Amino acid sequence: MTTTISELKTLWDRVLVKLQDTINDQMIFDSFIADSSIYKIEGNQMTIVVSSDFARSIIEKNYKPDLLQAVEEVTETNFLIDLILKQEVADQVVPQVHNKPKNNFFENSEINPKYTFENFVVGPSNREAQQAALMIASNPGKFYNPLFIYSNSGLGKTHLLHAIGNYIKNNNHRLNVLYITTDNFVDEYIKFVKGDRESDGLKDFFRTVDVLLVDDIQFLAKKDKTQEMFFYAFQTLINSNKQIVLTSDRQPSDLNGLEERLVTRFSSGLISKIMQPDTPTSIAILKKKITANGLEISRFDDDALEFLAQNFGNNVRELEGALNRLVFYTINIKQSNHIDLRLTQESVPTSHKSKENKLSESKIISVVADYYNLTPSQLTGKIRTSEISLARHIAIYLCRELLDMPFTKIGQTFGGKDHSTIMSAVKKVEKELKTNEQLKAVIKELKNRLK
């Protein structure tokens, strides 16, 4: 039986046309029947959503036979019909049967209710991705398709995917949302696609999905057969305006080992990058987690939170870990009510402290590279895209300014550049800093992270 939203809608429109013919009271039809819809079909049970209690009574009492007949004529099946109210649909906690596709594909993939838009802290580093995600969640299939979100690890990609899933489940019950990791997809492919028949099963399965959320698509690299199947699923969904959201640890053009046609498709919607949060955003994230844990923010000194933000802010997962450790340490070990900077510093493992505290050229390189989502070797290498060049100049500038390194030494570190190249990079940044507020803010943030 048909199950996708658009198929159900077409089917219902046909039933309504028939009903309109039989029920010749136009006012009754308009007031009580016209805005009904199919909620779900399971076996020979069809559930219809109607707009009010009145509508339900009137249909039950006077028009049930007409309704049954119209449905039978359109579907050539004898359905049992159940009427429910819009309100009841809203009250139902996630209609599992409907949300879970019938076939037993991806049985274990669940949308985690823990990750929502409400508890996602927005700042300059992730605003674009969050807004794009929210736009898509409120209008699946209407804007960017696919939405491709990428970032380093621990910066909220998985969180946003689940947030989209939860939002749609709460606001648009009838859509079938599927969240999977790329590993799930690979496993499923291996499990089911042994012969043609099963492969059709998996193909058919994707026709029942309205919103597909795929995490960590970089793991599709070098898996040629699986890529073929993914391409098929992707095209099927995109062609019928079903929403796809993908995440990855790098942008599509850097996905080595992926078929060109997939890279092209992945780039055809909106690509959005999440950067490391700046210090104020990291602090806001900490505060959100503190209240979510039922603790009072007033128990934490500002400089304690700032310390965590500056030391762990380049990865929100680690930031959370540091906060958890701190809470455990102060509450369970120190049994302290108030959390100040000293306690916070004590809670940080020594390995982390010594690594973080020593300022060196390699630390500058890794912090700047992280900030721009580049690898250290890209930063010290020879490739000159405008973004890499800017990041490189900034790293060179910081080596000079913070470590007072000789130009020739910096030149060696940055891939054997000569003294004058380094000098002019430093001058360039110094000159720019006099007028460019944005650059000033970047340097300030980087110095913060290097503290």
Ligand code: ADP
């Ligand atoms: P990724 O998928 O990019 O590796 P996750 O989405 O798993 O990162 O995020 C790691 C952890 O950090 C999760 O617990 C997530 O809830 C949290 N997190 C990341 N970004 C934010 C944010 N902006 N606001 C609140 N929590 C966040």
Ligand code: MG
């Ligand atoms: Mg993730």
